[in-house]
Amino acid sequence: MGSEPPALELEGVTKRYGETTAVSDLSLAVERGEFFTLVGPSGCGKTTTLRLVAGFEAPTAGTVRFAGTDVAGVPPEDRDVGVVFQNYALFSHLSVGENVAYGLRYTDLPDGQSRDERVAELLELVDLPGMADRDPDTLSGGQQQRVAMARALAPQPDVLLLDEPMSALDARLRERLRVQVRRIQRELDITTLYVTHDQEEALAISDRVAVMRDGGVEQVGTPQDVYRRPATRFVAEFVGDNNVFAGEVTAVEDGVASVRVGDATLSVGLSETEPVTVGDRLTFCVRPSALTVGGGASRFEATVESAEFLGETTRVHLDWDGRSLLLGTEVVPEGRVSVGFEAEDAHVVEVEER
Amino acid sequence: MSGSRTGRDSLPETDASDAEGRAHRVRDAVERRAIAAFAVATAAVLLLVFYYPVSRVFVDAVLVEGAWTLRVVTSVLQDPFYFGPLARVLSGESPVAVARTVLAGRADLGIVGFTAYQAALSTLASVALGLPGAYLLARYEFTGRGTLRSLTMLPFVLPSMMVAVGFVATFGSEGTLNALAGALGLGQVDLLYSLEAIVVAHAFYNAPLVTRMTTAAWESVDASAVETARSLGATPLQAFRTVVVPQLVPAVLMSATLAFVFTFGSFPIVLALGGYQLATVEVFIYQLIGDFSYAPAATLALVELAVSLSLMYAYLRYEARQRTRTRGARPLPRRPLRPPDWSPRELLPRVGLAGYGTVALVVFALPVASMLYASVSGPTGLTLEHYAFLVERQTTGAAFQVRPWPAVRNSLVFGAGSLAMALPMGVVVAVLTTRDYAGRKLVDAVAMAPLAVSGIVVGLGLLRGLVFGVDVFGTRFVVDGALAIVAAHAVAGYPFVVRVVAPNLERLDPALVESARALGASRVRALLDVELPLVWPAVVAGAAFAFAISVGEFTSTAVLASQTGEYTMPVAIQRFIGRRLGPATAMGGVLLVVTAVSFVLIERLGGARDGL
Numbered sequence: 001m002g003s004e005p006p007a008l009e010l011e012g013v014t015k016r017y018g019e020t021t022a023v024s025d026l027s028l029a030v031e032r033g034e035f036f037t038l039v040g041p042s043g044c045g046k047t048t049t050l051r052l053v054a055g056f057e058a059p060t061a062g063t064v065r066f067a068g069t070d071v072a073g074v075p076p077e078d079r080d081v082g083v084v085f086q087n088y089a090l091f092s093h094l095s096v097g098e099n100v101a102y103g104l105r106y107t108d109l110p111d112g113q114s115r116d117e118r119v120a121e122l123l124e125l126v127d128l129p130g131m132a133d134r135d136p137d138t139l140s141g142g143q144q145q146r147v148a149m150a151r152a153l154a155p156q157p158d159v160l161l162l163d164e165p166m167s168a169l170d171a172r173l174r175e176r177l178r179v180q181v182r183r184i185q186r187e188l189d190i191t192t193l194y195v196t197h198d199q200e201e202a203l204a205i206s207d208r209v210a211v212m213r214d215g216g217v218e219q220v221g222t223p224q225d226v227y228r229r230p231a232t233r234f235v236a237e238f239v240g241d242n243n244v245f246a247g248e249v250t251a252v253e254d255g256v257a258s259v260r261v262g263d264a265t266l267s268v269g270l271s272e273t274e275p276v277t278v279g280d281r282l283t284f285c286v287r288p289s290a291l292t293v294g295g296g297a298s299r300f301e302a303t304v305e306s307a308e309f310l311g312e313t314t315r316v317h318l319d320w321d322g323r324s325l326l327l328g329t330e331v332v333p334e335g336r337v338s339v340g341f342e343a344e345d346a347h348v349v350e351v352e353e354r
Numbered sequence: 355m356s357g358s359r360t361g362r363d364s365l366p367e368t369d370a371s372d373a374e375g376r377a378h379r380v381r382d383a384v385e386r387r388a389i390a391a392f393a394v395a396t397a398a399v400l401l402l403v404f405y406y407p408v409s410r411v412f413v414d415a416v417l418v419e420g421a422w423t424l425r426v427v428t429s430v431l432q433d434p435f436y437f438g439p440l441a442r443v444l445s446g447e448s449p450v451a452v453a454r455t456v457l458a459g460r461a462d463l464g465i466v467g468f469t470a471y472q473a474a475l476s477t478l479a480s481v482a483l484g485l486p487g488a489y490l491l492a493r494y495e496f497t498g499r500g501t502l503r504s505l506t507m508l509p510f511v512l513p514s515m516m517v518a519v520g521f522v523a524t525f526g527s528e529g530t531l532n533a534l535a536g537a538l539g540l541g542q543v544d545l546l547y548s549l550e551a552i553v554v555a556h557a558f559y560n561a562p563l564v565t566r567m568t569t570a571a572w573e574s575v576d577a578s579a580v581e582t583a584r585s586l587g588a589t590p591l592q593a594f595r596t597v598v599v600p601q602l603v604p605a606v607l608m609s610a611t612l613a614f615v616f617t618f619g620s621f622p623i624v625l626a627l628g629g630y631q632l633a634t635v636e637v638f639i640y641q642l643i644g645d646f647s648y649a650p651a652a653t654l655a656l657v658e659l660a661v662s663l664s665l666m667y668a669y670l671r672y673e674a675r676q677r678t679r680t681r682g683a684r685p686l687p688r689r690p691l692r693p694p695d696w697s698p699r700e701l702l703p704r705v706g707l708a709g710y711g712t713v714a715l716v717v718f719a720l721p722v723a724s725m726l727y728a729s730v731s732g733p734t735g736l737t738l739e740h741y742a743f744l745v746e747r748q749t750t751g752a753a754f755q756v757r758p759w760p761a762v763r764n765s766l767v768f769g770a771g772s773l774a775m776a777l778p779m780g781v782v783v784a785v786l787t788t789r790d791y792a793g794r795k796l797v798d799a800v801a802m803a804p805l806a807v808s809g810i811v812v813g814l815g816l817l818r819g820l821v822f823g824v825d826v827f828g829t830r831f832v833v834d835g836a837l838a839i840v841a842a843h844a845v846a847g848y849p850f851v852v853r854v855v856a857p858n859l860e861r862l863d864p865a866l867v868e869s870a871r872a873l874g875a876s877r878v879r880a881l882l883d884v885e886l887p888l889v890w891p892a893v894v895a896g897a898a899f900a901f902a903i904s905v906g907e908f909t910s911t912a913v914l915a916s917q918t919g920e921y922t923m924p925v926a927i928q929r930f931i932g933r934r935l936g937p938a939t940a941m942g943g944v945l946l947v948v949t950a951v952s953f954v955l956i957e958r959l960g961g962a963r964d965g966l
Contacts (some may be wrong), residue, residue: 056581077586083585087683089578093600102596106587148582155586 002139005068007032007191008053009158014050015215015341022048024215026064030159030193033048035185037194038159039202040212041238046195053193055079066158077106079159080150086164088144091138096147097132098125103155110156122150125184142173142206143290153188160185160192166201174198176204197332211235233349234284237273241315243291243325244349246283254278256343259284263320266298267343279354288315288326293333307332385876394781394799397735399779403759404804406842407815414654414818416900425748436654438464466657469618469634472549477616481598483557483717484564485607486710488602491565492572493705496691503569505958506562511899511956513906514559515924518626519719519942520548521555523728537771551627556620558717560613564606571605572598576683590773600730604672605888611669615662619808622908622924628930636909639810643913655811659810661733666806685765695702729939740940758937761926762944768922769904769948772843779844780851781893785881787852801852805847812842813913815877821918835918839911841906850903851896854956858892859885891959902952906945 006029015023023045030036038046051057053064055076064071071079084104091099094281100119102302109118116132123129125144136144152160162181182205185192196202202209203223211218211226212235219231230236236244247261257268259282266282270276302320314332318325318339327339409850418426418607431435432445441464463471491503524530526547532542545551575598583593621636630641635658642651691707693700729740744758783801804812820833835840862885870880888895905923908924915921921929923941930938 010723054581054585055582075587075588076581079585083582085578085582087576087578089576089582091579091583091597091600102583102588103586105596106592151582151586161585244956294696 004031004032005065007034007067007169008036008193009063009065009068010049010053011063011065013049013052013059015052015057016060021215022060023052023073026217027037027062028210028217028220030191032191035182035192035194035205035207037202037206037209038212039196039199040199040218040239040280045215046197046212047163048215050163050193050195053159054081054083066155073354080155080157081159081161082155082157083161084145084148084152084163084165085193086167088148088165090144090147090151092135092137093330096128096134096136100132100154102151107155114121118154119150121171122154123173125187126150130230132347136184140171142177145169145177146180147185153190158191160190162192164195164196165194167197174201175204176206181205195319199343203239211238213238216304224271229344229347230285230349233283233285236347236349239275240286241326241328243288244283244284245323245346246281246350249262249276249278249280249282252278257282262300262323264298264300266300266341266350268346269343274348274351276348277354278352281352281354282348283350283352284348286341286346288328289313289344290341290345291325291339292341293327293329293331293337297343298346299338301342302335302339303332303336328331356817371584372510374891379723382876384502384838386879388783388876388878389782389881392778393786394950396779396782399841400606400776400801400804400845401784403816403838404807404812404845405821407819408807408811410819411811411815412656415656418649418668426651430650430653430657434462434464436465437478438462438467440464440467445493459723463640465633465654466635468632469636469658470626470661472556472632472634473614473618475549475553476560476607476620478614479557480560480564480613480617481606481610483714485606486707487561487565487714488568488572490707491569491685493688494691495688503566506566508953509559509562511819511902511906511953513908513924514620514622515626515908515927516725516906516942516945516949517555517558517721518623519927519931519935519938520725521551521558521627522935524721524725525554527936527937546627547629547631547916549628549632552624552632553629554717555623556613556617556702558721558727559620559623560609560616561717563612563616564609567605567609573685574683575601576688577686578684587684606671608669611665617666618665619658619662620897620910621808621810622928625912626928635811636808638815640913642918643810643817644916645813648814651814655808656815658808659806659811661788661916662808663806666857685936720818725939725942726946728935728941732936738886740936741943744940744944750839756921756926756929758926760895760939761921761923761941764836764839764920765905765922767926768843769901772847772904773839773897775844776848776851776904777841777893779899780848781855781947783848783852784855784859785885802849805849806963809842809846809907809909809911810913812845813910816842816910817917821914835914835920836901838918839914839920839922840904842910842914843907844900846907846910847900847903851893854896854899855889855892858889863923864887894958895956896957898952900948902956905948 008030008242008269009015011027012024013023014021026045026049028036033141036322038049040046040079048057052059053075055071058072066079091102094102097116097119100122101115103117104115109115113121117134120129123131126149128143128146128150131139131147131293136147145168150163166177167179169177178201194202194205203226206223208220208222210220211354213234219226219235221231224278226235226239230239230242233244236242245259245266246263247259247266249264250260251258252270255270257270257276258266260268275284300320302318302325305317305319305324307317308315313328313330315330316327316332318327318337320339325339416422416424419715432441432864434441437444439456442452443449466943487506490507491499522529525543527542527544527546528533531545535543537543545554579597582595583597584590588596612781612925618634619636620634621640621755623638624634624637625631633641639654639658641653642654644646691704693704693836730736730738744762746759783797787798787801816833816838820831821835821838823830823832866884866888867880871877875883905922906924907922908928910929911922912925915925923945925946927938929940930941
């Protein structure tokens with residue numbers, strides 16, 4: 001982090017609608033040129049947060065800053081943001097070109113560029129050259145999404161806000177478009193706040209993600225951080241498939257805790273920052289890919305319930321004394337099997353002190 | 355398929371079950387053809403009491419005293435009395451010279467021109483009175499908003515003669531407005547029998563239509579679109595102008611077109627509030643019929659039909675081009691009507707709305723209230739004598755005098771009769787127009803045509819074609835006046851049954867009927883056992899509609915009543931209106947109760963109300 005203030009900063013922001021609190025005491029900072037994603041289940045406050053940044057809603061408490069400047073009371077039209085909505089909100093009474101040019105009515109164009117040139121340039125950028133005269137309703141969903149993107153970018157906003165821009169598209173198209181969105185974002189080096197409920201999309205596209213729940217942030221970090229080192233049980237279960245275990249610590253030795261889970265004692269690798277003592281209640285998680293049949297330092301017997309062939313891997317559903325577990329494997333086991341994992345593949349998410 | 359039954363039929367069995375099998379087969383055959391049979395019956399009724407009489411009217415225009423001629427048509431078209439300056443152009447004068455006299459303000463518009471002029475003024479008034487209402491309903495939240503929104507449908511069922519009585523009771527020389535003015539020491543005003551009265555009464559009818567259609571368009575504006583515009587640099591006003599207005603304009607234009615069509619062909623209001631001095635085409639046709647001048651009447655009816663049909667065509671073309679975009683639309687949030695603070699920005703629009711509310715109260719509520727008040731007030735204070743007068747079995751009075759009890763009785767009997775006719779017709783047409791097949795559009799157009807044809811023409815056609823008698827293969831075929839009125843009402847009312855029932859049928863999952871058919875039900879059984887039970891509220895609403903239309907119908911009834919001696923409440927009101935306001939307002943009260951009950955039924959059970 002340099003001395004430059006973050007491009008976008010929220011500090012202690014709360015938004016209440018009557019009795020319900022949509023966002024509570026939320027703080028985060030997005031650096032210049034960063035692709036920052038808010039991810040969480042529906043109703044977690046991610047869209048409200050984006051609307052607070054855009055200026056469509058005013059926070060009940062807290063401060064929103066753009067490049068260090070408090071924007072309280074600044075209307076959306078003066079915030080220099082570009083917004084893409086889930087339904088694109090294309091103006092159906094205007095052509096594609098007029099849609100893209102809409103924001104140029106209210107801004108000065110850079111160095112003598114004409115409006116038409118700017119529109120053509122943006123349609124080129126989103127891979128829709130020559131579509132200016134089309135009627136937005138005649139475009140496919142993916143094309144509409146890109147027009148919305150071009151329209152938002154045309155007036156050269158400081159911050160791009162994308163509110164679930166791909167959730168109305170099919171899975172295949174979504175994957176292609178997110179590569180394109182990312183390319184455009186890098187090309188323009190534009191600070192971007194992205195909202196999605198799709199954790200896979202969030203991991204694939206972002207520099208950093210904030211996992212949200214009930215109006216607050218559970219964890220902020222790089223996709224790798226969030227995936228490998230979930231800070232809470234919620235993050236562990238929300239981001240990717242996971243097996244979550246909880247039990248009492250019976251011994252701590254050489255950075256490895258022995259945890260009693262059911263009939264088994266499992267070895268869990270501890271990081272240096274976590275002071276764990278005997279008697280604590282530990283919650284930890286192990287990715288399905290880290291569970292192995294017949295191997296691992298910690299082992300227990302489980303029953304194979306069913307298997308889903310997913311192509312790259314097969315997801316096996318296991319039952320271990322009433323606990324449902326997932327195991328990723330290429331060879332599908334059957335019946336009663338010995339399952340295990342290495343201590344370093346276990347990640348502690350919660351420590352409840354005795 | 356009905357596999358089990360055919361299977362049993364093929365077995366050699368005893369006589370008893372053979373007879374049973376035959377009965378089954380007959381029933382199956384009847385059921386299989388029931389819808390077709392009903393369709394044929396409906397078509398026959400339409401042909402007999404609508405298409406034949408209406409075409410008879412138009413033949414009247416060119417078949418004068420047994421000879422085919424265009425003489426009457428051309429003489430009407432070239433008569434400045436009807437067509438004003440246009441007639442002079444049609445009769446060969448230089449358009450430039452004619453235009454010069456028009457611009458100099460020395461040309462009389464003629465009857466058609468005046469009709470268009472008053473319709474244009476009425477349309478402007480309706481839009482002016484309707485738009486603030488749409489703003490209020492679409493953008494503000496308050497208690498009673500939903501009720502107010504559904505009340506915008508009320509004019510569809512309010513009998514125009516009742517409204518006319520209300521206006522007389524409000525704006526007449528002894529009306530509430532003059533009573534108020536007198537109490538305040540102001541001079542007498544008489545707004546009746548003036549263009550203003552007609553225009554305001556037309557606005558009473560059509561402003562709610564403008565409000566209704568514009569509100570629907572406003573509510574379908576996507577808040578994301580407005581927010582996008584804001585994020586792209588538009589101020590709230592600029593976003594309104596560039597994003598919201600373009601989405602409202604089609605609705606305003608369409609409702610204005612409808613208002614123009616309705617007011618161009620308005621008859622009862624003009625007759626009751628304008629009199630013959632301010633005759634529009636319809637009123638003049640009525641007058642011509644009274645003088646037995648059928649050929650010019652028919653020509654004028656043709657002209658009127660041409661104007662309204664071409665406007666309706668333009669309307670439908672335009673409507674078809676308007677795509678309804680509902681995908682993911684999030685409506686604009688409504689503001690509370692109570693201002694959150696006392697800043698001018700919050701206060702100003704609400705003060706405007708308060709002013710609008712006052713005007714709306716005078717235009718919409720005062721006439722109804724004045725009518726009810728007048729119906730229970732006499733020279734000595736409050737009284738029920740006007741209502742008592744309605745049920746007296748008057749024994750005295752000359753034949754030409756209007757007796758109230760027969761009017762009340764006829765209205766209810768005719769209402770029930772036309773309901774019995776309109777309901778099956780409407781349901782059959784609804785079934786026929788909600789299925790996909792080639793020619794469905796044609797069936798729809800043929801079935802809905804009665805909506806576009808003036809009651810004057812229908813009434814005149816029934817009178818000339820059926821009531822006066824017609825020779826069919828040497829047999830004289832005469833229809834009773836009462837039956838003709840019932841038929842006219844049924845034809846006027848059944849399109850509304852279709853309009854209420856069809857959208858509800860359309861919304862049913864086709865798999866329901868298919869499941870029933872797969873389980874062995876015939877098409878008509880599926881309709882009776884599955885579809886109609888599911889849409890019964892709409893059927894009841896359609897019935898209420900048909901009844902209300904019949905009870906309130908004036909135009910065709912007036913034409914038929916003029917020559918048959920049968921009359922209904924609206925006709926009686928029109929005859930009472932200038933002479934005895936008391937009974938007229940009491941009848942208005944009865945009509946109000948009937949239509950209010952119908953309205954509540956339609957409103958509660960109608961379902962797809964925006965389709966109207």
